[in-house]
Each structure stands twice: as C-alpha cells, then as structure tokens.
Amino acid sequence: MTVTFILNGEPQTVEADPDMPLLWVVREKLGLTGTKFGCGIAACGACTMHVDGVATRTCVLPVGDVEGAEVRTIEGLSDENGLSAVQATWLEMQVPQCGYCQSGMIMAVEALLDENPEPSDDDIDAAITNICRCGTYARIRPAVHAAAKRRRA
Amino acid sequence: MTEDTEQKSPSRLGKWTRRTILASAGLIGGGLAIGTVLAPNRLAMASDDAAEAGEVVLNTWVKITPDNRVVAMVPHSEMGQGANTGLAQMLAEEMNADWSLVSVVEAPVDDAHINSDMARGWVLGEAAWIPGFMYPLIDFGFLKIADGLVNQITGGSASIRLTGWHGIRRAGAAAREMLVAAAAGEWTVDPGDLTVADSTITHAGSGRSGTFGDFAAQAAAFTPSLKPDLKARGDYRIVGTSRPRLDLPGKVDGTAKFGMDVTLLDMRYAAIAFPPVIGEEVVSVDDALALERAGVETVVDLGDAVAVVADSYWTASQAIYDLDIEWTGGLAGLTTAEIFATHQDDLDGKERDVMVEEGDAPGTLDEDAVSAEYTVPYLAHATMEPMNGTAWVRDDLCDIWIGHQDPLRAKKALIDLLGLPPEAITVHNQFMGGGFGRRGRLDFVTYPVRIAQAAGMPVKTIWSREQDMMNDTYRPAVTGRMRGAVSDGRLAAVAHAYIDAETGMPDSEGPFAFQYEVPNLLIERVKCPSPVSVGFWRSVDFTQLAFFNESFMDEMAHSAGADPLDFRLAHTSDPRRRAVLERLKAEAGWSPRPEPGRGMGVALVSSFETVVGQIVDVSVSEDGEVRVNRVTSVADAGLRVNPDACEAQIQGSVIFGLTAALFGQITVENGEVYQQNFPDYEMLRLANAPRQTVYFIDSDHAPGGLGEPGVPPVAPALTNAIFAATGTRIRDLPIEKAGFTAA
Numbered sequence: 001m002t003v004t005f006i007l008n009g010e011p012q013t014v015e016a017d018p019d020m021p022l023l024w025v026v027r028e029k030l031g032l033t034g035t036k037f038g039c040g041i042a043a044c045g046a047c048t049m050h051v052d053g054v055a056t057r058t059c060v061l062p063v064g065d066v067e068g069a070e071v072r073t074i075e076g077l078s079d080e081n082g083l084s085a086v087q088a089t090w091l092e093m094q095v096p097q098c099g100y101c102q103s104g105m106i107m108a109v110e111a112l113l114d115e116n117p118e119p120s121d122d123d124i125d126a127a128i129t130n131i132c133r134c135g136t137y138a139r140i141r142p143a144v145h146a147a148a149k150r151r152r153a
Numbered sequence: 154m155t156e157d158t159e160q161k162s163p164s165r166l167g168k169w170t171r172r173t174i175l176a177s178a179g180l181i182g183g184g185l186a187i188g189t190v191l192a193p194n195r196l197a198m199a200s201d202d203a204a205e206a207g208e209v210v211l212n213t214w215v216k217i218t219p220d221n222r223v224v225a226m227v228p229h230s231e232m233g234q235g236a237n238t239g240l241a242q243m244l245a246e247e248m249n250a251d252w253s254l255v256s257v258v259e260a261p262v263d264d265a266h267i268n269s270d271m272a273r274g275w276v277l278g279e280a281a282w283i284p285g286f287m288y289p290l291i292d293f294g295f296l297k298i299a300d301g302l303v304n305q306i307t308g309g310s311a312s313i314r315l316t317g318w319h320g321i322r323r324a325g326a327a328a329r330e331m332l333v334a335a336a337a338g339e340w341t342v343d344p345g346d347l348t349v350a351d352s353t354i355t356h357a358g359s360g361r362s363g364t365f366g367d368f369a370a371q372a373a374a375f376t377p378s379l380k381p382d383l384k385a386r387g388d389y390r391i392v393g394t395s396r397p398r399l400d401l402p403g404k405v406d407g408t409a410k411f412g413m414d415v416t417l418l419d420m421r422y423a424a425i426a427f428p429p430v431i432g433e434e435v436v437s438v439d440d441a442l443a444l445e446r447a448g449v450e451t452v453v454d455l456g457d458a459v460a461v462v463a464d465s466y467w468t469a470s471q472a473i474y475d476l477d478i479e480w481t482g483g484l485a486g487l488t489t490a491e492i493f494a495t496h497q498d499d500l501d502g503k504e505r506d507v508m509v510e511e512g513d514a515p516g517t518l519d520e521d522a523v524s525a526e527y528t529v530p531y532l533a534h535a536t537m538e539p540m541n542g543t544a545w546v547r548d549d550l551c552d553i554w555i556g557h558q559d560p561l562r563a564k565k566a567l568i569d570l571l572g573l574p575p576e577a578i579t580v581h582n583q584f585m586g587g588g589f590g591r592r593g594r595l596d597f598v599t600y601p602v603r604i605a606q607a608a609g610m611p612v613k614t615i616w617s618r619e620q621d622m623m624n625d626t627y628r629p630a631v632t633g634r635m636r637g638a639v640s641d642g643r644l645a646a647v648a649h650a651y652i653d654a655e656t657g658m659p660d661s662e663g664p665f666a667f668q669y670e671v672p673n674l675l676i677e678r679v680k681c682p683s684p685v686s687v688g689f690w691r692s693v694d695f696t697q698l699a700f701f702n703e704s705f706m707d708e709m710a711h712s713a714g715a716d717p718l719d720f721r722l723a724h725t726s727d728p729r730r731r732a733v734l735e736r737l738k739a740e741a742g743w744s745p746r747p748e749p750g751r752g753m754g755v756a757l758v759s760s761f762e763t764v765v766g767q768i769v770d771v772s773v774s775e776d777g778e779v780r781v782n783r784v785t786s787v788a789d790a791g792l793r794v795n796p797d798a799c800e801a802q803i804q805g806s807v808i809f810g811l812t813a814a815l816f817g818q819i820t821v822e823n824g825e826v827y828q829q830n831f832p833d834y835e836m837l838r839l840a841n842a843p844r845q846t847v848y849f850i851d852s853d854h855a856p857g858g859l860g861e862p863g864v865p866p867v868a869p870a871l872t873n874a875i876f877a878a879t880g881t882r883i884r885d886l887p888i889e890k891a892g893f894t895a896a
Contacts, residue, residue, distance in 0.1 A: 034407020
C-alpha cells in the first residue's frame, strides 16, 4: 500500500507493506541510515525516531501506523544553524565511543528536553533507557544536563 | 634507513619481540611517503597468514602531500576506542605539524600510489643483512599495501602502544628530518639552523620559510634516518592533550557509515537461519511458503545455515519463519552444566601444563590450606551493531563491505573460500558498531559472501539480534581451583589450577600470573576443548583469571585477618602497582564496611602494560538486591596520548565488566543457547550505571593499552564488595548464582 508521512519536514510517499517497520522503510526505501537496527524488539533504543514529537522505537512500529505523521530522524536534527544543542554538547563532551547507539540516544534526549527542559537525574534515568554497549553512561547524564542548559541559554 | 630492534617484554612471562623497519618512497605526483613495518610476534595470535610467516605485519604509511597535508594511513579500524585520533597526535607531534592539517585514514586508500619498487629497493638493496624471514614481510608491506591490502588487527589494546609508539612516531620523526634536510639543501644552510613548527620550516638567519608541502618531493630523495631523533616528552605539545576525536562529528549527526549502512545499487537483503542446536546441519529445506511471500527472491541452502534473499531485510527476516528446515546431527544433549562438570573431570585427571613454579607450593599447603573454586560463564559480545556483511561476488572478483578488526584475516579467508588471487578481493572496511573481539571472527565475512555468490547479486546479510546472540564466539566459560595459606599475616603459598578453553588462537600476555609476591607459587593450566564456539572477548583471558586471582587474594586477606587493600600493598613492591593502590585508597575513601548493608571491594590488575585498580562501592538490601553506588578507578597507563579518550575507555570498561558480573551468562540447554535478546542477556543502563571517578597516575612508562585493562578488575572488586557488605563470598558469576540480583 501507499503511505504518506512527513520525514524531516519533507512529505514522503512510499510503497510498502503496511506491516513493515518504519525503521526499515526509512533506512532501505528512503536511504537515511543514521537510525540503527539493534534488537528488533524495542529493547535497546538504537532505532529511536520522533513520531509526532514522541521518542519512538521504530523497529516495531508498522509504517502503516505513521500515515500523516511527522517523523524526525537524526538527520533532521541539525539545520542551517548547524548542530542541535544536544549534538553540539555530545561533541563537546566527547560522549560517543563506537557511536552506533548514539543516534537513538540523542533522539531520546532531544524528546526528553522538549518535554522537560530542566530534568532531574531521576527524570533522566526514567526517560533514557537506551542501551550503550560501550558504556558511555558516565558521560551521558552530565551531557544531558549540559545540553539542557545550552538549550535554555 | 632500516632499523631492526629487539626488545624483551618486561614481563617474565612474555616472550615476544618487536622489530621495526622504516623506509620511504616518492609519491607519484610529488610528495613523500614514509612507511614503517612493525612485526610483533605477540600479535601472531590473530592471523592465519601470520601463523604461516611466523609474523604479523603492522604497516603504517605517512604521506606528506604537495598541498601541505599530512595523511597517516594506519592499519587499525575504529570501533569506538578513538585510537586513530591518538595515532594522528603522535604523528603530528614528532613532525611538529599543524594539527589541523593532519588526518588519519584507514588503509587502504585508493590514492595511495606508492612507488613500491623504490621502497623495496631501498630496504633490500642497502640492508642485505636483514634476516631472511623479513623478506616476505617487506614485500608484503611495500607491495601489497599499494595493491590495496589492509593488514592488521585492532585488538590486544595495541594501536597506540605498538603501532603508535614503535611505528608512527618514528615515521613522523624521520619525515621531519628528511623535510629539514631538503630545505637545508635548497637554501644551502646548515640543517641545524632550521626550526620546524606548525608544518613550516624556517631559517631564522635569512628569514626564509617553507611548508612541508613545498619540500615533500625533494625530501623523498633523502634516506630515512636509521634512528630518527625522537622528541623528549617535556617538549610534547600535541601528545598528552585531549584533542577531540576525529571520528565523532559523523557519530552525532548520523553520517558515520557502519557496515550496516552500506548501500549498493541493486542490492538485496538476506536474513539467515543458523541451526538451533549447536553443530547441526541441514537435511532438507521446504522453502515453498517463503518463496510465495512478496519480495522474496531466493532461498540459499548453505548446508550449515539457510538464508532468504529478498528486496528488504524485513521481508527476508519474516520469510525465515516460513521455512521448514530439517536439521540433523549436532550436540543435542549438551548443557552448560555438563560442560562445567567436564572441567571438574579435567582438573582431576588431565595432564597439566606448569605455567609458573616457584618454591614448593604443594609442600607448603597442608590440610589447613584455604581452598576455593571459581567459575565464570560463557559471555556474548552483544555488539550494538549485529553482525552483518555486504558482498558482491562476480566470476573473478569479490568485494565485501564489513567492519572488521582484522581485515587482512578477512581477506585471507576469502582467498581460501573463493580460490581467487588476493588482488581479486577487496575488503572495504567500515566503522564498527562495537567490536570487543567479536569482529575479529570470520563468520560475518564468509556467510555473506557465500550468500551473495549463490544469489548472483550484491547482498547485505544481517544477523538478527537473536541469531547474533545465539551464534557468537563466546568468552570461554572456565573453572579455577585455588589453594593458599598465610603464615604470620603473609602469604606463604598459592597454588592455582585452571581450565583454559581452546580458542584455536595463541595465548594473551600472561593472564594467569598471580600478581602478588608469594614465596611458594604453582600455576598449572589444563587445556580443554570447548564444545561451544569460543573466542576473544574484551581483555581476553584476564577477565576470567583476574576474577579468580583477585577474589582469592581477598579470601587470603580475610584468612589473615587483614584489610584487603593493605594486604595487597603488603605483597606488592612494584612501584607502579603500589602507587595505584595508595592513590585508590585515598581517592575512594576506602572503608570495607562503612555501614551495615554497604561494602567496598578492591581489585588490582596489570594487563596490556597498564595497571588498573578499582574500588567498587555497593549497597545490598536484605533480600540481596545489589546497587552499585560508585566505582573509583586509578590507572597507570604510562604516557597518555589523549587523556580524555583514555578516561572514556576506563569509564566504558567499568560498565562492560560490571554488566557481565551482574547479569552476564550464556547457557546451553539441550544443545541450544538459551539467551536470545537483551531481555535474556541484560545490560546495565543509565539508571543503574554507577557514579564513576577515574584517576590517572602520571608515569614515565611508555603508553600502555587502554581499550581493555579497565575490564578485568571490575568483577572481583564487585564481589569483594558484596562480601564486605554481606559476608557472602561469590565464587561463581554472575552474581545471581549466589542469590543476588542487580538493582
């Protein structure tokens, strides 16, 4: 069937099995590979995109469900002004190691800060449940606080 | 122009040597290339090629281009450790280069038109005394790299401490000297009157100056110095500073390309089904249903696996469940319990290799000796990026896109598999979404090629998370038996007999050593085949043996009625290890049992030429729920090329080691691996990750490894802390085996 949604601000129409997860539609049919496949069961968060502003694990989200939705991926974060506050903070604090989980991690953090501009440690722990196998957690919590501050500035 | 140095390993247990050869060549189109060939025997562990030649080659090329850029081609791939940035720093430092003009690329690069005949002539023509075994190595280094052959492993925490310290540093210093000589010749001045800064050579007397690029072509006419003048540490401006990692910009905006992200024209996607029971083979495949599914193109029976090729990965992954596969053979009755029982039989009855024997431990240990038996489980690597490979096989050509820790080994495997000459096979190495030893293996090289060959088109084969976890080459499950005695508050004797699972690869650097002073010591090894596929896992055998040794050291301290940290100090004279312990004691606020329900544990492990001590602080609830409050790490890693990246490696290692100790185990029931995805093989996440502090001791030592040495102490420091808090000694990992859970 045909599905139409907004991807990073641009309308997209794709021909796809409506059960095909959004992750694979975006990666394979639309060619944006910044969002990653990690577990296939929404357990790790590597596939996190924003769907209508909500951080969503797209490896289990049927594309048929996003008809008319606004979808944003890591590629849609930076604009003509450059990197987003979260991305810039991630670079400044040298958060990533292998980097594979970080697209999903950054998308989850963006959504948290959209909703809660000044999260506490507990808020961060509750919201950011993505897995990072390299173990960058020691830098993530301070980086979220720093990004929140940068956004408010 | 050549250098052949041998250096004994500082470890009494090691026996590897290092040899460095340096040579240079002109670049077609002008410019200079300096190459180093470094061959440490120790690294022979990871390469079949090396086994044949008796050596492994580490190649590094430094190019200075006419437009004044310095480009290092390094043989290491990036899997998150940041070593390539460190290598660039070491190069820029010795050259006095402008940091912004230095870049690192992973060899091969297509524009590396190195004049290999000239390079070879230099080495062989003027240094006929080079031992014969080096000839193929030199040919390999200077000819093959020009043909686009990458060759080396990223493992053993070797990038900085071997390639960097023994290779790229010399290449940089030699390049600087040649550039200076060229400038001095051009200006007819004394080279000693020239200064070099920010990629510019200046003659103060005449006010003349020129860039590296200006002199690159002329410099190629000079011979690299036998022993280039290396900078003193006090003069470093780039090494020792936390330069931002060169690979990170693409990792925050989604543009970094991992193996998973490779996209080819007309590419298809494959999902793969491996036998559910270890060792099974295909009898028959009924693929009728799969082939009816829209988008499915073909089903490939590989004999030991079955793949579905389709127009999307999701379609292929669904169609896998449409297959009706009959399997046969295999180890249907195998259980992990049976494997551990075999360890007991082997420790009781099998011949032992004596690894270390000092004094008379058996004669000293009587019936009052403390005995302890430890086990550690199989562990999966669970890289965030599941195994994958994209291959395109034509009649006489094969291209593969993968993220591999040892691209040379991958290439060699394909030469063997396809019967094609080396030049017909191209390995396009990509960023790795985690390696940890897993990406040194060959399954994700050969299966994608076999599938693509059968399909007759470019195919990206992706392991599902379940197939990745159930078909890993696991960290070996092993067992260790320790006995020991104290006398007058000091260790009198220690005896250790341990199972060493056959990985088919050589040993790492003396992981079995008991790293404290004891007058009577006997360490024995029993080699044991593993029915479960096993291989390297971050920090290799240290993960198991350090758990045994550091747990037992704690038991000995308890037996002596001594403070575990002070007891370690009392049996340590090595100044580096003492300094780490003393710093750790001060920084962590050491107190084994600061309050009821809370405990601190310590462990100290030297590995890969780095000393790491850790104190883990835990709270344990009455029902055995363990919360890790804080982990304090102190490391002496010698010279730190990029301090921030060094800190990141320790921080990550702590999480990696804790995850394993708290949750990690792969078990086998009825011949099948039980754990399939993250719910069964749990990971630490932000909410239960401990607070961390990492301290480094400034030391004069050469750079030690950092990708791995932070892992081994974590598990024993954790269980020692749980002992301090509860009085329960955990001898079998993970902690749930002793009735504890992780908060």
